[in-house]
Amino acid sequence: MPKTSVEYCTGTDDHARQWDHRAGCEVRTVLDRVSDKWSLLALSYLSERSHRFSELRRKIDGVSQRMMTVTLRQLERDGLVLRTVHPTVPPRVDYELTPLGANLHQTIQVLSSWSEQHEAEIAAARAAYDARISAVSA
Amino acid sequence: MPKTSVEYCTGTDDHARQWDHRAGCEVRTVLDRVSDKWSLLALSYLSERSHRFSELRRKIDGVSQRMMTVTLRQLERDGLVLRTVHPTVPPRVDYELTPLGANLHQTIQVLSSWSEQHEAEIAAARAAYDARISAVSA
DNA sequence: CCGCATCCGATAGGATACTG
DNA sequence: CAGTATCCTATCGGATGCGG
Secondary structure (H helix, E strand, O other), X not given: OOOOOHHHOOOOHHHHHHHHHHOOHXXXXXXXXXXXXXXXXXXXXXXXXXXXXXXXXXXXXXXXXXXXXXXXXXXXXXXXXXXXXXXXXXXXXXXXXXXXXXXXXXXXXHHXXXXXXXXXXXXXXXXXXXXXXXXXXX | OOOOOHHHOOOOHHHHHHHHHHOOHHHHHXXXXXXXXXXXXXXXXXXXXXXXXXXXXXXXXXXXXXXXXXXXXXXXXXOOEEEEEEOOOOOEEEEEEOHHHXXXXXXXXXXXXXXXXXXXXXXXXXXXXXXXXXXXXX
């Protein structure tokens, strides 16, 4: 019984009302799934074509076997990825996006585009902020 | 000198190329800022109007004073929020979205809408998955 | 080949107490 | 009122080793 983030929605009445009214509750479901270290890359590669486990693991540089498994399981649980086990020896497992997963991937591209367009602005803001802080503490 | 996630982009050549080509690097900058526990709510409230510190803290149910400060500092550092200190006694500090912050908030609404539209689908997938798992282990 | 279990370090975030 | 500093816990994710 994996833990989810429903607690944000099911706390006190005020708590629940806060999230419901602000439409901030539902987006957390998605954000909590997608904002981890590897999900985004997995979705990205799977959006091109289906991959088997090791193939995906090789492409996603730096991921441990454990996290590759965990990540794919979570995506599968949320209906974003379909897992197909071929009963061969050695075993072969294929992963592909579901329509829902492909749909989400498209939606995330919007945020991705925004990030690319505004990254310089953010970097500049950070540099300015850090300079300001250094100046104060100096 | 706060730590960022640039490490994802500046690792080995392969590592960097991976992110650059897949447009997955830039979006992490934004995702890492916005996917924490409180940033989204802060952006949401500030998108309506400016708030002073305690006012915002009262609205965001459950946030500790520490995390309210930390969250706002991060948003400020990235140029999403403007912080104005009024040198009165007692002190008064106002927070408001910058144009960049407002812009980002709008962009996130896209993801938020998607989440609302597909939440039932995700919930169903989870229920089905969990049922399947329970059945296996039983 | 794929996945699970275990251990372990790093980090996020809560509680509390203290300053200007 | 707004912020800082300290401490403490829970969770994330990496490393390694075993099993089907």
